[in-house]
Amino acid sequence: MKTLTVDLGERSYPIFIGQGMLGSAELVKPYVQGTQVLIVTNETVAPLYLQQCEKAFADFDTHSVVLQDGEQYKTLEELNKVFDALIGNRFDRKCTLVALGGGVIGDMTGFAAAAYQRGVNFIQIPTTLLAQVDSSVGGKTGVNHPLGKNMIGAFHQPECVIIDTDTLNTLEDRQLSAGLAEVIKYGLIVDLPFFEWLEENLEKLLARDPQALSEAIERSCQNKADIVAKDEKEAGLRALFNLGHTFGHAIEAGMGYGVWLHGEAVSAGTMQAVYMSMLMGDLTSEDEKRIAKILDRANLPIMPPSVEEMSKQKFLDLMAGDKKVQAGTIRLVLLKAIGQAYVTGDYPYELLEQTLDEFRS
Amino acid sequence: MKTLTVDLGERSYPIFIGQGMLGSAELVKPYVQGTQVLIVTNETVAPLYLQQCEKAFADFDTHSVVLQDGEQYKTLEELNKVFDALIGNRFDRKCTLVALGGGVIGDMTGFAAAAYQRGVNFIQIPTTLLAQVDSSVGGKTGVNHPLGKNMIGAFHQPECVIIDTDTLNTLEDRQLSAGLAEVIKYGLIVDLPFFEWLEENLEKLLARDPQALSEAIERSCQNKADIVAKDEKEAGLRALFNLGHTFGHAIEAGMGYGVWLHGEAVSAGTMQAVYMSMLMGDLTSEDEKRIAKILDRANLPIMPPSVEEMSKQKFLDLMAGDKKVQAGTIRLVLLKAIGQAYVTGDYPYELLEQTLDEFRS
Incomplete structure (x- = not known):
């Protein structure tokens, strides 16, 4: 088992990466209050891992709630089921929530923990590659609004993140690829050597080689933890994680949540x-071809x-609602070079209009 | 105009108390970002004060949203109207929300500000006595759940609180009395001299004497600000503000939100x-009679x-869901003496059962 730390002073927490945990x-x-x-x-996750997960919490008064699966259920309405379970079971301020699932479950559980009685503890147990390398680390939580992704939420850090790579064995191929989009992102924004490592090891990752997956997860989490430690609330640096996300969020909302997976978008x-x-x-x-190649090898869509399906105007309208917008300007994450985003x-x-016009299938 | 300060380091903010502001x-x-x-x-408030309030923000791109009036609308569902307005008008992370109304509006607007894009600024402009002396100060925000008051929320401090006592001229008598319940509370929990002042000046307050109201509001806010500065997130001291609230929240939920006003409960x-x-x-x-007398003089109910209407068991069930409950124990705010709560x-x-059995009309 490897342990990384997200260094946030008093609110620092560990990320455990390993098998069979x-x-x-x-x-x-130690992380249950x-x-x-x-x-x-x-x-989807409950029949696979809920029983096993409950074992870990057998010494506590443990309940569970099973939500519908999919980005289209990342809503305030579905979130209310968590509050119903908490209040129905008379959970007090010292309770602990556990997010067992992918990014949607992690984001929703974290926001429920942020808002229940104005804040209780939670633990992240991500079971998809995407959640393991990205959404479970860093404390961004929330739900979608029909007009925009993650528009309603909170910064709320978990007590710990437990990444059991065994859970990837049951992950659909399509979900594995979606996770690789975020893995490749770290290489593109700040870590050229990691990008090169990914180019060499992509087939191993697709074949779910445990060693390679563990390495990719660790390097991704390390990159994420480093930047979050420097900029917890996204005053600057942290926005780099949003490479491809302003366009991508527009695709997710424009095509209907759940039609494109987040990683695909x-x-x-x-x-x-x-x-x-x-x-x-x-x-x-050449850079463009090189990036397209690795995404394509990862079985990811390289065209919007x-x-x-989505007019330029629809793109612009949805992008204008992005959280990075300031005073009407759509702020974008672009690349100076591979490994160097801004x-x-x-x-x-x-040039934005040209991109939306020309770069189409 | 008088200015008090809620001293919370970087997040300190002023409370302005005066007329015609x-x-x-x-x-x-200076408080709009x-x-x-x-x-x-x-x-209820919109036809009275919205136009006037809009004038103050005429230099900005100002919109407004009008919610239904009443504790029964302090719900996630009603809150969504605020998010719809924010996203529909493409409000970005640097926007400012303004809460113009009583405690329900203040709590809901504050929570919307806490959650929109994971946190934006807001200003409190309380227009009821209750909101002016209590809920607008201290950063507690949230909405109700059918099974419990303020169960979903956040700590989110405003940029400033603007208390224009002129707004009390249009307040219903019943609402004025409800506010006095919270004013009297400060005397009971920590401030015997203020309690004695209230005994002497109650008729003036009921007659809406501007001088007396201003004095009562200032002393209430000062008490609140002092304790919030010492215990922002209610680790201890701040719980004293909940004198009568564990019983009172049960009354509000048990009788149906909006039937009893918060101050009445x-x-x-x-x-x-x-x-x-x-x-x-x-x-x-003698203490009991003295306290009953001042509440009765303020035209407040002194019997549950x-x-x-509400069985002992219903009381206990609802109190067991209170936010102060820890490990199954209902924690109560009681008095050692007038001016000394714990x-x-x-x-x-x-003794709790005896209270719920015997103290009934």
């Missing part, structure tokens, strides 16, 4: 950002929806 | 706490609902 009572015990535990999971959105970085004169067409609102608007 | 652009300007302002109010709940403090051997029956979970349970 899901039922370990010893591992979780009080006596009451609510495991929040979904209908990020992949296509990354290519849009890459195309625009090329128009900006920073990336070469067609103009018929955030900017200062670009010729026509 | 509602339309003052100068006053609000960015260019977008959303005023949240309700159908707090008044009857305070008398229950007083009766129990007498059973505990701390208060004398009858046994037929929080305890260590009391003979039969």
